[in-house]
Amino acid sequence: MFLIYLRRELRRRKKAALVIAMGLALGIALVITVNSVSAGMTQAQGKVLQSLYGLGTDMTVTKAQPTTTSNSRPNFKFNAKSDSSSSTQSSDQVRIQGFETLASSTVTKVADQTGVKSAVGGLSLSVIKVDGSFTQGKAQTSGGSGKPGGGGGGTTKVQGGGASFGVNSYTVYGVDTGNLAVGPLTSSKITSGKTFTASQNNDKTAVVDSAYAKTNKLTVGKTLTISGTKFTVIGIATADSGDAAANVYIPLTRAQTMAASKNKVTTIYVQAADSKQISAVKQTIQKNISGTTVTTSADLASTVSGSLSTASNLATSVGKWLSIAVLIAAFLVAALLTSSAVSRRTREFGTLKALGWTSGRVTRQVMGESIVNGLLGGAFGIAIGLAGAYTVSAISPKLQASLGSTSGGGGGPGGGGPGRQSAAKAIEIALTAPVSVNTIALAVVLAIGGGLIAGTFGGWRASRLRPADALRSVA
Structure with a gap:
């Protein structure tokens, strides 16, 4: 009814x-x-x-105080040559970029904290490269006999010659090839070639960002020289969105050697065992490992502008x-x-x-x-x-x-x-x-x-x- x-x-x-x-x-x-x-x-x-973070990374650990601006200037050395022909010169300098370094042992300490599933270290570097050529000038005498010591009141001038140099800077990131599931490379996809294997942690191999590779005409199989060391390009990576974490990725041990920073890292990438406990894990790391700053994606969310x-x-x-x-x-x-x-x-x-x-x-x-x-x-x-x-x-x-x-x-x-x-x-x-x-x-x-x-x-x-x-x- x-x-x-x-x-x-x-x-x-x-x-x-x-x-x-x-x-x-x-x-x-x-x-x-x-x-x-x-x-x-x-x-x-x-x-x-x-x-910034890539998939699988919940937070990063860095040293509390960022590196202050150094008073030392880049020092580039060129070899002098006496021939009259133009001489091509090239010199580059590798520097640690961003935060102060942490000992590699800190990565193990972070990994042992409660709530941490895995932790991976990375080393961020910047490379400043200067290359170009010198051209030797030629002495020309006007007036007089034109012969050295011959008098005659002639005037000798050096004409021609000079130098043409360009400055190129790019970023290099040392990645732990033993654990690629966490870290800067996770924000990119390999679109050509292949990525690193666990056994390549000290090899002279490189993965290059696609935008940088296109600009510098780099393809899989070609070589890239960094601070006198030739690296073979084994893969091209394309960032999922925005900029890539670096222009070039190389094995961590090789990056530490190039920067004279053995057993040092600038960033520790952390994956939490439970995504709901990220805040608690952050507090645990900061409490138990002094002198570090832990940054989560939630911390960075407030800095997104535009x-x-x-x-x-x-x-x-x-x-x-x-x-x-x-x-x-x-x-x-x-x-x-x-x-x-x-x-x-x-x-x-x-x-x-x-x-x-x-x-x-x-x-x-x-x-x-x-x-x-x-x-x-x-x-x-x-x-x-x-x-x-x-x-x-x-x-x-x-x-x-x-x-x-x-x-x-x-x-x-x-x-x-x-x-x-x-x-x-x-x-x-x-x-x-x-x-x-x-x-x-x-x-x-x-x-x-x-x-x-x-x-x-x-x-x-x-x-x-x-x-x-x-x-x-x-x-």
């Missing part, structure tokens, strides 16, 4: 039911769209941070409060419309009470109708919200983001990533609006909640009606 009467009344009042349902639908659709865009912002931010940051703030703050305001308005409108509809049904409810319906039964009837309206609104709201999210994903507006420095380091985590030359370089990210199951579940809960609120108002109003009111309305 309840369901039959419910269906008949809803069909009889289709327009009123549709108005209530659409009011709830708009509020729910806005919540879905805002939540989806916020999720897309989080994903976009994750892509920016992934270009249009991505602006849009993210808008979606999380303004969007959230706008959604709440619209939901409250939608619930109130639904409640008022339901209460108004009950007022217009005075004769109906009064007659039903006169026929023996109890106040509770009348209230349940109104509540049932309101919940159905809420579910209809939820269905419409989910459809509209999905359409809005799909539209955002289809348009894929471009957002720019860059990582600012959190600690003043020139090239370590917090300074734009290990091995980076420019932390402020913008990264372009395409915005998407993924809709999760949790968002759909939230929409269903809101739909039922809106129906219950509206039904509560209407049911309370209906329960107060008396049979005498129906008789007076007939008269």
